[in-house]
Amino acid sequence: MKIAVLPGDGIGPEIVAEAVKVLQALGPLFDLESAPVGGAAYDLTGHPLPPATLELAKNADAILFGAVGDWKYDALARELRPEQAILGLRKHLKLFANFRPAICYPELTAASSLKAEIVGGLDILIIRELNGDIYFGQPRGIRTSELPLFKGTREGFDTMHYSEPEVERIARVAFEAARKRNKKVCSVDKANVLETSQLWRDVMIRIAKEYPDIELSHMYVDNAAMQLVKAPKAFDVVVTGNLFGDILSDEAAMLTGSIGMLPSASLDKNNKGLYEPSHGSAPDIAGKGIANPLATILSAAMMLRYSLGMPEQADRVERAVQKVLSQGLRTADIYTEGTQKVTTVQMGDAVVAA
Numbered sequence: 001m002k003i004a005v006l007p008g009d010g011i012g013p014e015i016v017a018e019a020v021k022v023l024q025a026l027g028p029l030f031d032l033e034s035a036p037v038g039g040a041a042y043d044l045t046g047h048p049l050p051p052a053t054l055e056l057a058k059n060a061d062a063i064l065f066g067a068v069g070d071w072k073y074d075a076l077a078r079e080l081r082p083e084q085a086i087l088g089l090r091k092h093l094k095l096f097a098n099f100r101p102a103i104c105y106p107e108l109t110a111a112s113s114l115k116a117e118i119v120g121g122l123d124i125l126i127i128r129e130l131n132g133d134i135y136f137g138q139p140r141g142i143r144t145s146e147l148p149l150f151k152g153t154r155e156g157f158d159t160m161h162y163s164e165p166e167v168e169r170i171a172r173v174a175f176e177a178a179r180k181r182n183k184k185v186c187s188v189d190k191a192n193v194l195e196t197s198q199l200w201r202d203v204m205i206r207i208a209k210e211y212p213d214i215e216l217s218h219m220y221v222d223n224a225a226m227q228l229v230k231a232p233k234a235f236d237v238v239v240t241g242n243l244f245g246d247i248l249s250d251e252a253a254m255l256t257g258s259i260g261m262l263p264s265a266s267l268d269k270n271n272k273g274l275y276e277p278s279h280g281s282a283p284d285i286a287g288k289g290i291a292n293p294l295a296t297i298l299s300a301a302m303m304l305r306y307s308l309g310m311p312e313q314a315d316r317v318e319r320a321v322q323k324v325l326s327q328g329l330r331t332a333d334i335y336t337e338g339t340q341k342v343t344t345v346q347m348g349d350a351v352v353a354a
């Protein structure tokens with residue numbers, strides 16, 4: 001299995017090195033090839049996503065990505081900024097399904113802002129459609145209004161748009177994912193108000209017939225936002241569009257304690273994917289050796305499960321993470337009194353040992 005390793009900027013190289021160590025500890029299973037991306041690539045080549053890096057990513061079975069971005073690139077033109085690398089990869093590789101598991105390890109309930117009984121043992125999966133919706137719908141723009149009441153003033157407008165095939169493919173992704181979990185899908189929309197949501201709901205109901213073993217429910221997005229903090233453990237898989245998913249996945253992230261714990265996957269139609277921690281390059285702590293590598297290590301576990309067909313190895317990695325947490329090892333972001341503070345490298349070593 002060929003894995004493209006793109007460490008990027010800031011803490012990216014530090015956390016990716018630990019995930020690579022963990023993958024190598026599973027045995028000689030992987031051909032790992034690294035390439036620069038983001039600001040690191042800009043410094044070397046003048047471009048955040050050099051053709052050779054894109055080529056490597058295209059030809060690999062999966063991509064392990066660190067993070068990109070740094071304040072020192074703030075003055076660059078938009079197309080040269082490090083963040084363009086991740087947007088470019090998503091676009092070129094047609095990654096349309098974003099998976100964000102929100103897991104609250106029992107050992108870390110103290111790090112969450114919610115009560116232990118609400119979040120303890122939480123294990124839900126938010127699936128967000130990434131390529132459609134109001135972010136890409138046309139027409140859009142800012143123009144001078146022709147409406148009688150507002151004539152002559154400026155107005156902004158965007159178009160919310162989903163085509164049937166786009167909803168079908170994300171629906172299948174959600175039902176397939178639920179099959180490997182607790183067999184429940186909650187589709188989140190705003191079907192009481194929006195036509196796009198009506199279509200979304202129709203398609204979800206139709207595709208659900210192909211998955212009689214899965215229980216499908218529907219929820220309006222405003223209620224879903226409430227239920228996520230009231231009774232998050234009632235969910236299993238949540239599937240939603242790009243806009244609602246953007247907001248709900250960040251909301252769900254906060255149920256778990258630290259951003260340093262949250263993995264993610266972005267998949268194409270063949271389950272090829274890009275795996276990265278949900279956080280950014282954390283320039284404030286880069287080079288200090290204190291970043292939490294667990295989000296990246298857990299992203300590598302997702303890669304084993306979703307792209308490389310190695311569910312047992314994925315389980316081994318996830319169990320190892322759980323073990324180091326129950327041993328009381330904590331990087332600074334998840335440290336609480338009575339636990340043992342460790343560095344990035346020590347945390348990686350502990351996962352390898354476990």
Ligand code: NAI
Pocket residue numbers: 011015066067068069070071083086259260276278279280281282283284285290291292293295333
């Ligand atoms: P950030 O996620 O990098 O950092 C937010 C806060 O969380 C900081 O205090 C940071 O120290 C902390 N943090 C993040 N990851 C951590 C970890 N593994 N262990 C311990 N603490 C951690 O978000 P911020 O500061 O808004 O952005 C910094 C840069 O990252 C920007 O250039 C931004 O554009 C970029 N970024 C890149 C992303 C990507 O590569 N996919 C995603 C989000 C932001």
Ligand code: MG
Pocket residue numbers: 246247250
């Ligand atoms: Mg967001």
